[in-house]
Amino acid sequence: MKYLILLGDGMADEPLQALNNRTPLQAAHTPAMDQLARQGRSGLLQTIPEGMHPGSEVANLSVLGYDVSKVLEGRGSLEAASMGIPVEGNELAMRCNLICIENACIKNHSAGHISNEEAAILIHYLNESLGTESIRFFPGVAYRHLLKIKGGNKHVICTPPHDVPGTAFRDVLVRAAIPEAQETADTLNQLIIRSQELLSNHPVNRKREAAGKDPANSIWPWSPGYKPAMPTLAEKYPIRSGAVISAVDLIKGLGIYAGLENVNVSGATGLYDTNYEGKMQAALSALKIHDFVYLHIEASDEAGHAGDVDLKIKTIEYLDQRVLSPLMKALQSWDEPVTIALLPDHPTPCCIRTHTATPVPFVIYRPGQPADEVTSFDEFSAQQGGYGYLKGDEFIKAFFNI
Numbered sequence: 001m002k003y004l005i006l007l008g009d010g011m012a013d014e015p016l017q018a019l020n021n022r023t024p025l026q027a028a029h030t031p032a033m034d035q036l037a038r039q040g041r042s043g044l045l046q047t048i049p050e051g052m053h054p055g056s057e058v059a060n061l062s063v064l065g066y067d068v069s070k071v072l073e074g075r076g077s078l079e080a081a082s083m084g085i086p087v088e089g090n091e092l093a094m095r096c097n098l099i100c101i102e103n104a105c106i107k108n109h110s111a112g113h114i115s116n117e118e119a120a121i122l123i124h125y126l127n128e129s130l131g132t133e134s135i136r137f138f139p140g141v142a143y144r145h146l147l148k149i150k151g152g153n154k155h156v157i158c159t160p161p162h163d164v165p166g167t168a169f170r171d172v173l174v175r176a177a178i179p180e181a182q183e184t185a186d187t188l189n190q191l192i193i194r195s196q197e198l199l200s201n202h203p204v205n206r207k208r209e210a211a212g213k214d215p216a217n218s219i220w221p222w223s224p225g226y227k228p229a230m231p232t233l234a235e236k237y238p239i240r241s242g243a244v245i246s247a248v249d250l251i252k253g254l255g256i257y258a259g260l261e262n263v264n265v266s267g268a269t270g271l272y273d274t275n276y277e278g279k280m281q282a283a284l285s286a287l288k289i290h291d292f293v294y295l296h297i298e299a300s301d302e303a304g305h306a307g308d309v310d311l312k313i314k315t316i317e318y319l320d321q322r323v324l325s326p327l328m329k330a331l332q333s334w335d336e337p338v339t340i341a342l343l344p345d346h347p348t349p350c351c352i353r354t355h356t357a358t359p360v361p362f363v364i365y366r367p368g369q370p371a372d373e374v375t376s377f378d379e380f381s382a383q384q385g386g387y388g389y390l391k392g393d394e395f396i397k398a399f400f401n402i
Contacts, residue, residue, distance in 0.1 A: 001336070001337055001338070001339060001401075002287050002290075002291060002292070002293075002334075002336055002337070002338040002339070003239065003291060003292045003293070003338070003339045003341075003399065003400065004283065004287060004292075004293050004295065004327070004338055004339070004340050004341070005063070005292075005293070005294050005295065005340075005341045005342075005343075005399070006283075006295050006297070006319075006323065006324060006327070006340065006341070006342045007060070007063065007294065007295065007296045007297065007342075007343060007344065007345055008297050008300050008315075008316065008319050008342070008343075008344050009056065009248075009296060009297060009298045009299075009300060009301035009344065009345055009348075010298075010300045010301025010302075010303075010304045010305075010344060010345070010346060010347065010348030010355070011024075011025060011300045011301075011316055011319075011344040012025065012344040012346070012347035012348075012358070012360045012361065012379055013025065013304065013312070013347055013348070013349045013350060013379070014347070014349045014351060014358075016309060016350065016351065018309060019309065023378060023379055023380075024300075024309060024312045024313045024316055024350070025316060025361075025377065025378040025379060026376075026378045026379075026380070027313055028313045028316040028317050028320070029317055029320070030316060030317065030320040030376075030377060031320065031325070032320045032321070032324040032325035032328060033320050033324060033342060033363075033376075033377035034375065034376045034377055035328070036324065036328070036340065036342055036363050036365050036377065037363050037374050037375060037376055037377040037381065038371060038374070038375050039365050039371055040340075040363045040364050040365030040366070040369075040371060040372075041363065041364055041365075041369065041370075041371060041372045041374075041385060041386040041387055042361065042362065042363045042364075042372060042374040042377070042381065042382040042384070042385025042386065042387065043361075043362055043363075043382060043385040043386070043387025043388055043389065043390055043395075044359040044360065044361060044362070044382055044383060044385070044388070044389050044390070045063070045343060045359055045360050045361075045362050045389075045390050045391070045395045046357075046359045046389070046390070046391035047059040047062045047063055047345055047346055047359070047360055048062065048346060048357035049062065049068055049069065049391075049392075052068060052069075052357075053160075054346050054355040054356055054357040055075070055160065055223065055355065056075075056248075056250060056251075056301070056345055056346065056355075057072065057074070057075050057078060057223065057250055057254070058072065059345035059346040059355075060250075060251060060254055060296075060345050061254065062392075063343070063345055063395065063396070064233065064254075064258060064294070064396060065233075065236065065237070065392075065393035065395070065396030065397065066230060066393075067392075067393075071228055071229070071230040072225070072228070073154075073225030073226050073227065073228040074093065074094065074095075074154065074223040074224050074225025075094075075095040075222075075223035075225075075250050076092070076093030076094040076095050076096075076146060076147070076148075076223055076224060076225055077093040077225050077226065077227050077228055077253070078228070078249075078250050078253035078254050078257065079093075079095060079140065079144065079146055079249040079250050079252075079253050080093050080138075080146055080148070080253065081252075081253035081256040081257055082249040082250070082251075082252035082253035082256060082262065083138060083140060083146060083249060083253075085138055085146060085148075087148065087226070087227040088150075088227070089226070089227065090150055090151055091148050091149065091150050091151075091152070091226070091227075092148065092149045092150075092151075092152025092153065092154055092184070092224055092225070092226065093146065093147070093148050093224070093225060093226070093227075094146070094147045094148075094149075094158075094188075094221045094222060094223060094224045094225075095144065095145075095146070095147075095221065095222055095223045095250075096123075096137065096145040096146055096147040096219050096220070096221045097109055097110070097111075097143050097144065097145070097161050097219065097220040097221075097222070098110075098111045098114055098119055098122060098123075098143045098145065098216035098218075098219060098220075099111055099143070099161050099216070099217075099218050099219070099220045100112060100214040100215060100216065100217060100218075101169055101196065101217050101218045102214075104168055104169060104170070105166055105167060105168050105169065106161055106164055106165055106166065106167055106169050106172075106220075107165065107166075107214060108161075108165055108214060109143070109160075109161035109162035109165070109220070109305065110142065110143040110302075110305075111143050111214055111215065111216030111217075112208070112213050112214030112215075112216075113142060113143065113271065113302075114142060114143055114208075114216045115142070116139075116141060116142060118204050118208070118216070119139060119140075119142060119143065119145065119216065120139040121204050122199060122202060122204055122205075122216055123137050123138070123139040123140075123145050124137075124139065125198070125202065126195055126198065126199075126219065129194075129198050130191055130194055130195065130198070133150070134149060134150040134151060135147070135148075135149055135150075135187075135191070136148045137219075140249050141247070141248075141249060141270070142269075142270065143216070144248070144249060144250075145219075147191075147219075147221050149184065149187065152184045152187075152224070153176075153178075153180055153181035153183070153184040154181075154224045154225050154226060155176070155177040155178045155180065155181040156174050156175065156176055156177060156181045156184050156185045156188065156224055157174065157175040157176070157177050158174050158188075158221065158222035158223065158224060159172040159222065160222050160223070160354075161220045161222070162305050162353070162354055162355075163354045163355075165353055169192075169218070173189045173192065174188040174189050174192075174221070188221050191219065191221070192218060192219060192220065192221070195218055195219040196217055196218045199215070199216060199217045199218065200215075200217055204216070205217055228257060230257050230258070232257075232258055232259025233258045233259055233260065233292065234259050235259070237396065237400050237402070238400055238402070239290075239291040239292045239400075240291050241259075241260075241261070241289075241290045241291055241292070242255075242258075242259070242260040242261070242290050242291060242292035242293065242294065243255075243260050243261040243262075243263050243286035243290045243292070243293050243294070244256075244258075244260040244261070244262055244263065244293075244294045244296070245263045245265060245268075245279055245282050245283055245286065245293065245294070245295045245296065246268075246270075246294075246295075246296035246298070247265070247268035247269055247270035247274055247296075247298055248270050248296065248298050251294075251296045251298075255294060260292075260294065261286070261290065263282050263286055265278045265279050265282045266278060270298040270299070270302065271298070271299055271302055272299045272302070272303065272311055272314060272315050272318070274297070274298070274299055276297070276318055276319070276322035276323050277322055277323075277326075279295060279297065279323065280295075280322065280323045280326055280327055283295045283327065284327065284330055284331075287338065295323070297315075297319050297323065299315035299318070299319070300312055300315040300316055300319070300344070300348070301348045302315075303315050303350070304347075304348030304349060304350050304353065305348060305353050305354065306353070307350045307351070307353045308350065309350045312350055324342065327340075328340070337366075337367040337368070338367070339364065339365065339366045339367070339399065339400075339401075340364070340365045341362060341363065341364045341365075341395075341399050342362065342363050342377065343360055343361065343362035343363070343395075344360045344361070345360070346358075346360060347360060347379075359389065360379075361377060361378060361379050361381070361382030361385075362382065362387075362390075362395065363377055363382070363385070364387070364398060364399055366401065372384075372385050372386030372387075373386075374386075
């Protein structure tokens, strides 16, 4: 038996008046998803443990069956692994967004989805201007970058910028959770203020503004942590090897720590224009040599953060038509059976433009396993599914039929 998880990041949503009180999943034309629902067994999954922030790092670790409270060390260290940047025992690693500030408020978390090339110029400039022996900036993808601080204390309270669009940035600056972390909090806030001074008139931003684009005029560090210690999936479950396919450093890094091969796909952007067909073909190729593939598609999450309902529907339909449908057709001719699971990691409702901890729908299709009565894939149909309500490692155990 081979195993494939297809994860549509942030696909789940809430009923919207503009869609006649349907969710984007309900409104989208998704014949392949609905076919999978008819052939498989559905349910709801609580991917965010009680009391935890509904971040993608938490949700994806949970989907893979990890005890998040024991292994989570923030996004920074996971993304560093994907970037090939070591995190030493005395180093604090953090996600470092390039964001847009307008009228002293956070306009968006992505600096208008700045390009890799523009962002790299700005991050190198900041590292030259603000970097020291203890502070280093590393360029990543689009708006997602890395900050490392030697001797930094992880017990600081940071606000994810995608959670607070429209908020005065000074109201959500870094705070110390314990007295020993005050120096780290002060350092981070000083870096934010200095970055705004340095970036405000940078030629890259002047050119962006002249073209009517949002400037990347501030950094925003968040999700602090040290190097994680976590078992691989092969040590936990009945697989010998696996692969992760994603455009997002966070998911790539999580996969690396989970012992999965990181498969890069040309043209994978993490946005609605990603290379859907290339990721689908990469998943088929990886399944031929591995027991397990984790195929992650980011686009719906970004549409949710933008509050763009039409775009979110389009990204869901793209995943259905350009990824799931050809995958299912190709796998029909394989001699070895493949178990397929489809789910989001968390909802990203367009109405609030950020993640929530609401349970997400899932479906598991296992050749030869009787189906339940569910006939479509969406947040409400899944409530009637044969798996019921799952949490913790119950989903991954059901997926691997443990």
